[in-house]
Each structure stands twice: as C-alpha cells, then as structure tokens.
Amino acid sequence: MKELLLQDVNYPIEIEKIVSQNIIDNNDMVKITAAIICKDEEKTIERCIKSIENKVDEIVIIDTGSIDSTIDVVNNMKIDKVKIYQISWNNSFASARNYALDKVTYKWVFFIDADEYLIDEQLDLHRILKLLDEYKSVNKTVFSPKIIDANGHCSIGVGRIFKKNSHLIYYGDVHEEVRIKKQDGYDIPENISLNITLMHDGYTDEIMSKKDKTNRNMNLIKKMLVKEHDNLRWIFFYLRDGENILDLNEIQRITEKSILIYPPKGFSKSNIVDNQYTYPILSIYISKMICSETDTKKIYSLIDILESINKENNDAIFYRTILKINEIRREEKQLLIKLIGYRKDNIKPQYGAMHSEGKNIDLLMGYFLFRLGYIEVAKKYFDYVNDFGDNNIFIMEYKNIVKSILSLYC
Structure with a gap:
C-alpha cells in the first residue's frame, strides 16, 4: 500500500506507519459515498459515474438546473446506488456541496466533479479509506487526489475525500475549500495528498468559453473578496482567473497591496508576506509584466524573489528564458530593419x-x-x-x- 503515497511529499509519521503496516479488519470495512455536483454535463456525466460505480457504495448527484439531457443520461444508466437531487443554482458551489453532504448516507465522502473521472480500475478505495480511518486526526483531515488537467498539469492539494462530521463543511462560492467550522469562525483542516488519480477536462479553452466560466468565476470571487478581503486565497484566484482580462496596472496594485509587508518599501525578499499564495500571486504578476514587455530590470529582480520563495520550482528559469527570447527577438527585429533599409538603398x-x-x-x-x-x-x-x-x-x-x-x- 506504499504506492498510495506520492514521492517527494512530506507526510505525517503516523500516516507513513499506517500505510506501511497495511493492517485492516476485512470484516469491518468502511462504506463510501461519491458526491457529484453537476449542471449541463450530458457529455461527461456517464464517464464520471462509470469510473466510480464499482468503487463506492452510494452515488449522490446534485443537479443544479440542467437544461440538457444530463438527468436522462443518468436515469438511463439504471444504477441502483445512484440518487439524484435537483436544486436551484444559488451562485455558490459550497452551498451545493454542503447540500450533498446532508444527503449522503455513509461516513466517508468522495467528491468528484462531473467533468472528472477515476482512471485506476484496480484501486481498492474501501481498503484505502479503512486504513486512513485509523489516523488519529482523521476527523480534522481532508485527503486530496491527484487531479490531472487536459494539458497535463497536476494538482495535489484539492481536498475531496474526508470523513463526514458536523464540523467539516465547504466554504466559498467558487474555488471552494473544506474548512473546520467553529463558534468563532473557521480553521483549515490538515490536507494530505494521495496517489489517487482523477482526470479533468473541464477547463479547456473551448469549455471555458462555451460555459462562460471566466465571467462566472470572477463574479463569484468578487463576492468572496467582500467576505474575506484579506484572504490571499481569493486574491490569488481573482488574479489567476482574471489574468487575461485585468490590465497590468490592476494586477500590480493588487499584488503590491496583498503580498508586500510594507508596500511603500517595494519588492524585496525581506518585504514579502509568508503565505502559500504569495508565490503564485507573484508569478502571475511577473507573467503579466513579461507579456506587457515592460521594465525588464524589475522583472529580473522579481524573478530572483520568486526563486528565493521556492528554489525547486522551474518557473524562474522559464521566465528568465522568456525574457532572453524577447531580447533576442528585439535584436532580430533591429537586424531586419537594418536589412530592409540596406536593401532599399542597394537595388x-x-x-x-x-x-x-x-x-x-x-x-x-x-x-x-x-x-x-x-x-x-x-x-x-x-x-x-x-x-x-x-x-x-x-x-x-x-x-x-x-x-x-x-x-x-x-
């Protein structure tokens, strides 16, 4: 069962011990509910359900207003363990997911989106979750599968699997996350990545355009920024989802305000907020500056700061190379201009x-x-x-x- 853990990821010692010992009572296996939130997913819903049909004991589908044949596709599959609930979309993914939590029968919940599918046919999800059930902090932990997008990009920190209890809920109208609800607010649960692979193709350019996901996401993120204006999570997603529609000045203003300890001092390694979203926010700003072909000296200094945050990430070498390519292109353009001028004068x-x-x-x-x-x-x-x-x-x-x-x- 050691293959359950990813390479180059630090795990709690207790998790490594549980997985390595691989000792469970087969007479007392856990039961699992898969939960799917969907709307107008007639092209992908069957693929999703088939990928998990034999891995879970119940499949709860929350449809938020499909006008295509999504519901018919599900009904025609005639799977007894599937339960469909239809609700009105109220502009909150967290609300839809929490509604699903109210409808699940079993303690272990695996959220999977309709545009995703599980690829490992041999995966014994019951055995895996039975092992993880022994983890002492299991009620305050979410487990994250690998999610691989159509372009090959892999995410390992999106919490989807957890043991249902009254304290774990979803929060956020979009890019929602699992949180621990307290009387005076929220805590973030421990997040443990697992070598369970979901393929995802819902954010291709074609689908983003067809479903107008960018505008939808931006409007919902704005609502979250009103609720938690200092939370770098929402600032990051606002910049990421809006990178192609926000201008450089807006991205610069937001970046400086959000990740600089004292904005008037400007960018330096000692003036950067220590937060998991500092790196991606700074990376977006650098990317926008490169596309705008402005202030190369400043861009190089920002890349140095980016690299100091995470030396093992390849973004720094990518950005430096792009800058060098741009410099070469400018030189080539000047050479072309000289050749054109020479040719014009020497016919x-x-x-x-x-x-x-x-x-x-x-x-x-x-x-x-x-x-x-x-x-x-x-x-x-x-x-x-x-x-x-x-x-x-x-x-x-x-x-x-x-x-x-x-x-x-x-």
Whole structure:
C-alpha cells in the first residue's frame, strides 16, 4: 500500500506507519459515498459515474438546473446506488456541496466533479479509506487526489475525500475549500495528498468559453473578496482567473497591496508576506509584466524573489528564458530593419558579391520575417530565393533550416 503515497511529499509519521503496516479488519470495512455536483454535463456525466460505480457504495448527484439531457443520461444508466437531487443554482458551489453532504448516507465522502473521472480500475478505495480511518486526526483531515488537467498539469492539494462530521463543511462560492467550522469562525483542516488519480477536462479553452466560466468565476470571487478581503486565497484566484482580462496596472496594485509587508518599501525578499499564495500571486504578476514587455530590470529582480520563495520550482528559469527570447527577438527585429533599409538603398546589381542581385540579403530578410511571425511574407521571400545558393555552404545551411521550418508549418 506504499504506492498510495506520492514521492517527494512530506507526510505525517503516523500516516507513513499506517500505510506501511497495511493492517485492516476485512470484516469491518468502511462504506463510501461519491458526491457529484453537476449542471449541463450530458457529455461527461456517464464517464464520471462509470469510473466510480464499482468503487463506492452510494452515488449522490446534485443537479443544479440542467437544461440538457444530463438527468436522462443518468436515469438511463439504471444504477441502483445512484440518487439524484435537483436544486436551484444559488451562485455558490459550497452551498451545493454542503447540500450533498446532508444527503449522503455513509461516513466517508468522495467528491468528484462531473467533468472528472477515476482512471485506476484496480484501486481498492474501501481498503484505502479503512486504513486512513485509523489516523488519529482523521476527523480534522481532508485527503486530496491527484487531479490531472487536459494539458497535463497536476494538482495535489484539492481536498475531496474526508470523513463526514458536523464540523467539516465547504466554504466559498467558487474555488471552494473544506474548512473546520467553529463558534468563532473557521480553521483549515490538515490536507494530505494521495496517489489517487482523477482526470479533468473541464477547463479547456473551448469549455471555458462555451460555459462562460471566466465571467462566472470572477463574479463569484468578487463576492468572496467582500467576505474575506484579506484572504490571499481569493486574491490569488481573482488574479489567476482574471489574468487575461485585468490590465497590468490592476494586477500590480493588487499584488503590491496583498503580498508586500510594507508596500511603500517595494519588492524585496525581506518585504514579502509568508503565505502559500504569495508565490503564485507573484508569478502571475511577473507573467503579466513579461507579456506587457515592460521594465525588464524589475522583472529580473522579481524573478530572483520568486526563486528565493521556492528554489525547486522551474518557473524562474522559464521566465528568465522568456525574457532572453524577447531580447533576442528585439535584436532580430533591429537586424531586419537594418536589412530592409540596406536593401532599399542597394537595388542595383553588385557584381562579384555572393549574389549580384542581392538574393543573399533577401534570404536573410525572409529568415527574420519568419522568426518574427510574418509567415506569409517570409514564404514569398523564400520562394523568390529558392534557386539560389546551392553551392554555398553558408546559404545551403540557411535554406535547409528554412525548408525544415516550412515543412512543419506550411
């Protein structure tokens, strides 16, 4: 059962001991309810249900107002353990999940979204949760599966599995999380990642556009920022979901206000808030600055701070490389401008040159045009110089590069 734990993740000693001993009483197995929140998921709901049908004892589906054939698809599957409840959508995912908690029969709950599916057919979920049932802090713990998006990105900290009790509830109208409810507020439960894999394809560009998820999410996050304006969780999701629609000035203002201990002092390693969301917030700001091609010196200093927060993350080398690529592109653009100017002023034949009509210069212009994204214009140049340079090693090398590029993109 050691394969249940992920590599390079620190676990409580007790969890490692429970998993390594792998001792359970098969006569007293736990029972599990899978809970699904859905709306208009006719294309994915059957796949989701089939992936967990033989892993759990009950499947509770909360439909929040489907107008497609989602309900018909579920009913036509004719699975006895499936229970469907239909409610009105009240602009809160936490509310829908908590409604599901009220309807589940069994103590262990596994939340899975309709656009997700479990991929391990051999997974013995009952045995796993029976083992975890022995964990002394189980009633204050959520367990997180690996969630792999369509683009291959993997998340390991989204709590989905826990033992139902009156203290664990969902909180947040969107990007909701499990919290421990207290008389005077909330605590965050312990979160333990497990090597249980869910595939997820609900955030592809096509689906985001079709379901208008960005605007929906942004409106709901704004509500959460009113409730908890200093919570970096909501600030992070606001910036992440709105990165493509918020301008640089807005992202800068929010970033400086949220993660700098004393904003007037500006960015430095000693002036950064110690919080799990500081890193991703700063990363979004850097990304936006790079896209805006502004203040390269400042961007490099921000990357240094980002790297100091998490030295093992590859974002720093990615951003530095992108900056270098941008510098090279600017240099290439200047070279192209010089070549165009030279070619404009030198149209007469130059006998004794590599090519008397200047096709060697035209070849370079085509090359830089392609590198800078002017594909159609570049191809015209390449076609024009196609009969030139077969006996010149330097020219042949460039033409081979050009042919390889054209074979891929044209």
